[in-house]
Amino acid sequence: MSPPEPPHTPVAPNAAARRFRIFGPTARTLRLWLWSAVAGALAAAATLVFHGLIQFVEHLATGHTGGLVEAARSLPPWHRVLVCTAGGVLAGAVLDWGGRWAAAGPRGGEHLDYIDAARAGRVDLNDRTTLVRSASALLSVGSGGSIGREGPMVQLAAWLAAGLARVVPIAPELRSAIMVCGIAAGIGSAYHAPVAGVVFALELALGFFARHAVAPVLIAAGTASALIQVLVDPRPLYDVPAVAVEPTSLGMALAAAVLFGALGWTLLQLLEISRRGFARVRSLAARLGLGGLLVGMLSACVPEVWGNGYSVVSSVLQGGHLWDWIVVVMLTKILAIALSSGSGAIGGVFTPSLFVGATAGSVLAQLAALVLPVAWVGDPRALAIIGMAAVLTAVTHAPLMAIVMVLEMTNQFQLTVPVMLACAVAYAISTQFGARPLYGNPIEAHR
Secondary structure (H helix, E strand, C coil), X not given: CCCCCCCCCCCCCCHHHHHHHHHHHHHHHHHHHHHHHXXXXXXXXXXXXXXXXXXHHHHHHHCCCCCHHXXXXXXXXXXXXXXXXXXXXXXXXXXXXXXXXXXXXXXXXXXXXXXXXXXXXXXXXXHXXXXXXXXXXXXXXXXXXXXXXXXXXXHHHHHHHHHHHHHCCCCXXXXXXXXXXXXXXXXHHHHCCHHHHHHHHHHHHHCCCCHHHHHHHHHHHXXXXXXXXXXXXXXXXXXXXXXXXXXXXXXXHHHHHHHHHHHHHHHHHHHHHHHHHHCCCXXXXXXXXXXXXXXXXXXXXXXXXXXXXXXXXXXHHHCCCCHHHHHHHHHHHHHHHHHHHHCCCCCECHHHHHHHHHHHHHHHHHHHHHHCXXXXXXXXXXXXXXXXXXXXXXXXXXXXXXXXXXXXXXXXXXXXXXXXXXXXXXXXXXXXXXXXXXXXXXXXXXX
């Protein structure tokens, strides 16, 4: 009979193993947080550099740097037409020639949109196509194209963050989180809205399912926005005096939201029609040049169509513009947006959508005041802010992001409830009639 086995004594793990088990996950998390802050700083740098380059192009084209609308007003009509046309031709030529250069690269001419990359967990954005599209965007935006500069800014921020993710010592499954940090930080720095950047990244890029990315995205957006506030301006993007909330605000918001949803749906349809029409022009230089010519002809009569519309929205939110002038500017701007974006100019329709919402809301409030008691209508600026969020929702199909962004950009959080209700109605209308968002990317359309 064999002797009984001695009782099993567990072997204590060595000190190195204990340290890895205790500190390993923490160190991995801290590294991710560190690189997310770096991604935020890169996004802030991309925003500042791109803005400076746009001013440089604007100065070359117009001799001014005070803003595109102000530059357009200072030029004679023929000069506006010339600048827009020449800028379109050059932007198209850059896309054409640069596309051949990109096609000769290791990735060919493939363009992977940053939203699509984030959803797929990829960080391999094409360096050459990003540079080509950014250069083309500089020419389109700087020459008065009726598109936003923020889309290319976010594209650059995502590209820099993706490049960072490919070289830093971090777990492969966490690399895509760093690129998403760049997207959130790009939004936060471009719009002075860090919370909206976080919501944008989580709602549209990740679908709220990537738990490990939440803290890094918060860090990146906060870092980028803090740098912008210190280096540029600590105020919200739209510095609006406090707007009073009337007891009738909810009713006005619900009624107006039907119009706002229809406007967003209409804008999406116009963009699609315009793209199909311009697609018949084979040459990129001719296509973008034609778009620039048509926008230039509109600007010969209405110079306010130049640029992303920021200065016009700011003035509308300050009050003082009569509805008849705003109607002319709004309708002309909608047509200019469709022409610029439809021709293939690289730029966003995000901020132009805010333009449509703000002007439509102000017009609706002023017209309502002609037939209803003023106390029922309230401050026209309130409906303008509600319109910004509702039209943005209808165009992007991202209501949470639109709500947070507009309230954050205007610092009018007392309008939270009417903005929420209006966005819900606008979202329902836009989706009910089969409109699809801008190819899943609310800042810059896929091309």
